Amino acid sequence: MHDFRSDTVTLPTPEMRAAIAAARLGDAARGDDPTVAELERLACAMTGKDDALFVPSGTMANLAALIAHGCRGGEVIVEETAHIYNSEGGGLSVLAGAVPRPVKGKRGILASTDVEQAIRDGGDLAQAPTRLICLENTHNAAGGTVTTPATMAAIHAVARRAGIAVHLDGARLFNAAAFVDVPIGELCRHVDSLWFALCKGLGGPVGAILAGDAAFMLKARRAARMLGGGMRQAGLIAAPAIVALQDPYPGHRRDNALARRLAEGLTALSPALMDGDVQTNIVNCFIDDAPAITRALGERHVLALAKGRRIRFVTHAQVDETSIDAAIAALADVLAMHSRRSAHA
Ligand SMILES: Cc1ncc(COP(=O)(O)O)c(C=O)c1O
Missing domain, CATH: 3.90.1150.10 (Aspartate Aminotransferase, domain 1)
Structure with missing residues (x-):
């Protein structure tokens, strides 16, 4: 079979299986798993953020971020075909209490001018104020399209002027980085929080990394724990991810x-x-x-x-x-x- 259904179908390589067998383990939810700690340190260095958290899935990373950014009762600007809005069971509203504000992008890519126009500053008491802007890079439904660092910087500048945070769904961030030929840190600079998948192009078996600044991550760690993301001997699944992140x-x-x-x-x-x-x-x-x-x-x-x-x-x-x-x-x-x-x- 030639299986093109998704990049999630990959199986661990022999090197990953060897790393699983050799992994040093502990109770990760208590901060005792040295392999999870190593993965999180590596992810911090690669993203350039203060802190990074290993979570079981991208859906949980998005939800924890929405909760940590305090989106309940506010609007979240999303591209109209974005995964967070269309393919995560409505968790954005059901669990994070946010109102999605879909904006049309060009092949999934938002323009900073359209984002600026969609922002609601809370001056009109009948409107829910904008709390967060969500980007998706690469954009899945649009066919893996890439938001360039320049466009991300322009959207971040609009957000900063409005006092709003930007979150990045970077399920396939390494594919975007490979396309624009920059390290992922360049694509993380222009957002306040982000996650990337360990089990898609990287080929690891399970999980995602959520990263951001220290204050955000304290809230995100609490939110992920609330959502059931506290894992125990998770070094077993962190070890192959470390292998995947080497090169x-x-x-x-x-x-x-x-x-x-x-x-x-x-x-x-x-x-x-x-x-x-x-x-x-x-x-x-x-x-x-x-x-x-x-x-x-x-x-x-x-x-x-x-x-x-x-x-x-x-x-x-x-x-x-x-x-x-x-x-x-x-x-x-x-x-x-x-x-x-x-x-x-
Ligand atoms: C763009 C995007 N965001 C989020 C997700 C959800 O990730 P997970 O399946 O790890 O929950 C996916 C999964 O394919 C995705 O493609």
Whole structure:
């Protein structure tokens, strides 16, 4: 099987399994697990933030951040197709008490001028005041698009003028960093809090890192604990993440390049399949009958995800050039079969 459904399908490498076996352990919720402490120190250094916390999932990282930023009763500006707004069960409102304020981005990327216009300063007593601006880099639903450091800086400047914090959903932050060719610290500079996934492009088995300044993180640590994020011998899952963080950029550059190669192949089949350039490791292709076509791809050992007219392919450490060629050949075959059927209908 060539599995392009998500970069979450990767399995730990032999080196990661060896690190799991050798991990020094303790009760992480009591601050006693040396491996978790090492991972959090490493994440601090990479993000340039005061403190970092190992949490079980990105959804929990987002929720803890919303709670720690005091969003209850206020508005949170989100891009209208953002994961935090569309794909986290409404936790933003249900658990953090925030009112989402969706703003349309260009291929998922918010413009600082649109963000500025959406801010509510609390002067009108009928309106919930803006408490937080959420960015997503890369943007999942938009097809792995990247918000550049310059755009992030412009949005941060708008937020600062309004006295509002900026939070970054950086599930695939390393893919963004590989695309703009900067270390992740450059993408963390322009936000007050952020998280990145350890179990997507990095290939670790479980978890995410939430980071921010000391005052924010004190509240975030409390919120994560309240949400059930206190883990015990979590060094078992922190150890492979430490392995993954040793030299993360070449792997993410490779994943981005594989996705571009897939996009080129799909464009060659039919330019109408594609909607804009592919920047990182997600390739969205648009076609009628996407669910039926995705099922037919599966019969040819190529797994992808269908949603509406969209078929999503995600590259990661466990697909390679052979997988890309297999995906292009399978789609060519399925499209040819479909057009023969349409001609006979
Ligand atoms: C952009 C984005 N944000 C948040 C999440 C949620 O992360 P998790 O599955 O670790 O809760 C995902 C998961 O795919 C994602 O792609």
